[in-house]
Amino acid sequence: MSERLNAWPTLVYEDLAPMVDYVNRVVQVAGKYTLDEPFEAGWGNIVLDVTPRGLSTPTLRQRGVTFTVHYSLLDGGVVIEADNGSRTVPLSEGSVAMFYASFCEAADELGIHRPRSSLICEIPDAPPRFEDDRVERTWDGHAARLIWTALNLAADGLEAWQAPFLGHRPRVGVMWGGFDLSATRYRAQPTVPPAHQPPFMQNAQLDAYVSVGFSFGDAKAPNVGMYAYIWPQPDGLGGRSWGVEGAAWHPDAGLVRLPWARLRETADPHQAIVAFGDAVYDAAVETAGWPSDLVGPRVEGWYMSRTPPSLVEHQHG
Known part of the structure; x- marks a missing residue:
């Protein structure tokens, strides 16, 4: 029981709220790029993947450059990885406005146009744009x-x-x-x-x-x-x-x-x-x-790593 509860930790809104608010704002910066992608029903094209260390955009393609943006929450930084290089932008100190300026500079160096919109969306009482959010933030690892x-x-x-x-x-x-x-x-x-x-x-x-x-x-x-x-x-x-x-x-x-x-x-x-x-x-x-x-049947699946070769031959024979 204790091992399971440790794997599923206690979450208290008041303790997490400052970081949730900060991360919510900065992930919108790279999230804006997904708005240029082909539209899927219900905005399915815009979601960020949960990775082993944070959140990532899907692979994005502009003329002349292919890239992803990875918000490494466990490292306190954002990695822009392109076919022509990569840049890391820290999240550990400063304001959303400072992060946005640094992000755009790094993107420019890789030939990636800056996001077409800097509006902060769906956050009540937030400043209208990234450039306007000058509240100093403290990164809580x-x-x-x-x-x-x-x-x-x-x-x-x-x-x-x-x-x-x-x-x-x-x-x-x-x-x-x-x-x-x-x-x-x-x-x-x-x-x-x-x-x-x-x-x-x-x-x-x-x-x-x-x-x-x-x-x-x-x-x-x-x-x-x-x-x-x-x-x-x-x-x-x-x-x-x-x-x-x-x-x-x-x-x-x-x-x-x-x-x-x-x-x-x-x-x-x-x-x-x-x-x-x-x-x-x-x-x-x-x-x-x-x-x-x-809804089809829910099955475990066929895992080749533990399927005996003889069974494979039998099923394909």
Whole structure:
């Protein structure tokens, strides 16, 4: 039990909030490059991958240069790696404005154009642009490791949940605007987004989807843990079981929530994430008419590293 709880550490919003706020802002800098990529349903093209040491953009291509940007949370730096060289920009001191200036300078040296937008998005009360955010920041290595650990553990569970889905499912990754880890399943059912939503949210709601993810919460709702919702939101979600003890429907927020504290107390938190996702999809099938045959069997897979050669010959004979 103690080994499992150590692997799934305690997460307290108030302790992590300063670093979450800082990382949320700086990942938007390189995140802007993904807006130039071909659009996938629900902005699936923009997510940052959870890597062994942080968060990374997908491979990006501009005329004459191919590159990635890796936010190494465990090292306190950002590596721009291109086919013609690499540059490292520190995160350990200074303001968001200072980081943005250093990042653009490093990108210019590699022949990479600076991000086409410097707007800070989806962060209440933030300055309008990176250049305007001059608050001095202190890098907290311990909090950075906890942030990465939570994202890494949650991503592992969400990837297992997504594996048998036969429909469109962008890769599991961090949506850098709201800084939440997202695993989304789509079906080809056009929907009408609310007219009052900003354009990026309207684009995200052009088709029906089921979303399961992880969030650190915010000052108004410091809910660290898993969340899920169904778009468009169907009736009949109240009073359901959500696969894991402690998971509950919150009608005011339009979310099913599974607090991290309850998740880490389960016998198998990894499997609990899968069970939580399965329960949300079952709700979509039962209340919103989602097809049950879009989910194939969940199997361990065929691992060649431990499959006897004789069995391989037999199966291919």
